[in-house]
Amino acid sequence: MSRFDSVRRWYQTYEKFPKTTGIISAIALGLLGGLAFFFRLGSIGLIDETEPMFADAARRMLLTGDWITPYYNGETRFDKPPLVYWLMAIAYKIVGVNAWGARLPSAFAALGLMILLFILLRKFGFGTIAAAADPTSPKSQRQLWLAAWIGSSLVALNLQTIVWARQGVADMLLNGCFSGGLICFFYGYGSGGKAINRWLPNSWYIAAYVLLACAVLAKGPVGIVVPGMVILVFLLYLGKFREVFTEAKPLMGTIIFLAIAAPWFVLVTLRNGQAYIDSFFGYHNVERFTGVVNGHNAPWYFYFLVVLIGFLPWSVYLPGAIARLQLHRPSLWRQAPREAHLALFAGVWFWVVFIFFTIAVTKLPSYTIPLLPAAAILVALFSSYGIETPQRLSKGFLGSAIANVVFGLILSGFMLYSPRVIGDDPAAPDLAATFAQSNLAWWGFGIWLVGSLMLIAMVQRRSPLGIYLSNSVIMVALIALVLLPVGALIDQERQSGLREIAHLITTDQRPNEAIAMVGFEKPSLVFYSGQDIHFINPDQEDGIAAINAIATEANPSFLLITGADTLGELPLADKTVETLLERKPYQLLRVERQ
Template structure:
């Protein structure tokens, strides 16, 4: 066999087949595989940049307040209650603070842990149930099966390795796993709950194991509700209902799930905190959390987060980069329209179908919702990873020779061409991206610094190299290796372009605020008020560990300053000055002239000043 024909064979298959006699080696290899990928994509330099305004510091400071006040029921930020989210993210972050200290790494630990845990659970699930096609299941017991058909364990290992890699190696997961907010924690809880349900569903002949997995589903769903509210049970419930209706198993499975017992377990975990926080805060909490942050977000536009109905058709492909081009064929190959075929298959072969309905239900749910944000689609990304992982496992293990389904072959070919075009588009976008920077007044030098660093040039070259290699594989009809080329290219892009870009953005946008926060701690006099005008940067509250008054509307600044200076000028007032933070141009727009304040420090585009108030006679 010459080198060309040898390369045309899936060399991973004989390697895995030989190691099947030593499963501990394959599990060790799997652990190292996930440790490498999650270590680079999620944990590497996790705490090297400051908290990102405006949302992340709200969570970080609310968790810190719990450690200070000892009140683990009512979240607070800047001396006011914060009812936006339930407490699970605050609790985990507060525990991390107590273990490793109050810092950025601890603030992001829960998100990184959730992403990693979900990837591990996905790998284990795919290793058990991730058959890329029923033929492999049948070949294990059929004497007439094609001898070129790979073994069942080989196909499962490939599904597990590829699918788990895609869980952590996509744009949106990397972004949200590195930010200390509740979105990735919700994703981890919902994704794990759905996978736990499938473990129970797929083992109808093992009642003890089935009961344990259904119990795990109820516990994880309760944690999802504690992570972000009712959506934590609504989404899994809708996915499971759609799946059971499609498979026609709803009567038997709902009986297996022991709904009464499960509901009691669910309520015992999820309900106590809600009861305590309502008891402590009454109608204020109910109206804010349930009314504003749940019902109103679904039924009307909140915080100007409106978008057209096709919004997520654009967001999801961007979120799932660089694997998006293969999502349509990964869905189409399942042939969901063949209802009877699916109903005749054993439950253990339904993972691909389950992932498809998981993806579709969550996509449809948030498409219907009036308020739209890119982060809302995070819970469907694990399903997309499973679907595409199964597709690539199918490509890796499909025996050579003419395809029996030419339409599918054409679909795969079209997907490869679309992926090649997408990679070339990424190369162009990355190369020209500095031309689109600089619109944010807080980072006026960003574009120039990015150009000087040449990270976008290197990033563009990486994607060009990926496209060149993929084109060569297509011409040699070795397309089964495209996923590995793309994975290596994405890791290189992450290390050479994305992570350095985050450092540059942090130095421009957030570092000046941290520097001023340090100065405030040094120069603030006892009880001296701190005001920020023209914008709201909650990170100042976290880094100063002091309350700050934010006056975003410049038209309100004169009246607010008059009231404050009148109070400070009273004879009994112990303090005669206030600290003012903002951009100098905002000072002028608010009618504050340089002769009215003393400049203490400038950092980036921000200025810290002190206004001294004369004593009133």
């Protein structure tokens, strides 16, 4: 018997060998998560502007031993709670103060989410309500394995997760805790919700309380408000609010939640008072929901585009996956057993997150990350049912597959055009030209074109498994051959010069010599130089005065980073200027009073 025959025989009967199938699944999850989240994670430097702010705040916590008040560039940084800084600082202790350490919390959060989603779908990933009535049948077991494989892989194989899991910011950590809390809640709910004793709820409910408390420590009130809304809408829809409220032991849950989430908020408020309350709760939470912060406004349909593009190629299956829920028929779901409710829960989860952030006035692509696990569940259930019942393949699935092909062909053409749509970035003036010369656009074109041809063949054969595998191959190829090289190219064009400047600062800076950057604000300089930097906007009224005030009699020289276009506009005629380093578009200068 050939090796191929052995594999085929195993695939035809894998539900009969759960231990072997589990080991293979664990290895596959590890390899996929390793490629998507950890492979070459620290090979490129921190990317301006947000990532180095987080990384530097964590560095300062480690340096000063102040684990309560975050600081960046000599000032308090109240944008986010401390969990991401704490985890980064722990990573720094293990692997050093570098980009790898700054990104490890995000990568592990994404990997943990993959694992939790696999566990959830392996237990409750029934394609239909009827399948839940006989969970031990071979057919149901096959579908549970398929749903677990597909759903967990979808978490890794989409653009949004890959991007945010490889950045040292709070968004993926929030997603891991937020989504992990919802997964644990449903596992406890679907398992019957039996309490440990009269005081303690089901252990999965306890895990949900812990993870949602961590979500609050990751990004604030959104970590409990939005998941709480998901659970509330889900239970009200089913008419099970009182039943689950009782079994979840909310008093003990509140104690667990507050014991984890509250102490830091109390301590930071006692230390910083109204300044913290106004900045964190007022500006970074209330104002982000009710008004536009930092110019991040967008039209009402913004998140339709974000989900469509960010979750490609799987997003084209979402309309069909949502339509089959039949949300207009609550009686259908109320008559079903709890273990059959996962699809409904995922649908509620998706729409609550989507609608909440659509209503919010400030809009950013990262805000929709917490709905991606719900989207993965919906598509996994849709696809696994199609794979196990190809003879009853729905028009909705076929229509989605055709749309998949169309988008693939469109994207293959777009890849050739992509160098022309790269916007003008003063920090990387040659980026578009370098990208065009790199042949990465041609690689993207080839991957999408070949992938689309594979999809056409699978659609003609009406093979949902072939469609899923084709899309997976496309995404793995894009990660390895396009996305990771693009990241390296951006680092080369946009960040490497700044790191060289920062390195020279650390070796050539005179004692007590101040550093200023004019016309740009690049936090990576703060992180890599380990110094506070004066960021000055020359167009502001006090900008020129700020430049003149840097040099003093006690410290007559300072280091200046600026661009060639800006240099001629600065009041330096009465000063001696020495060029230390030029890295397009920046110049590092030493300016001395005469």
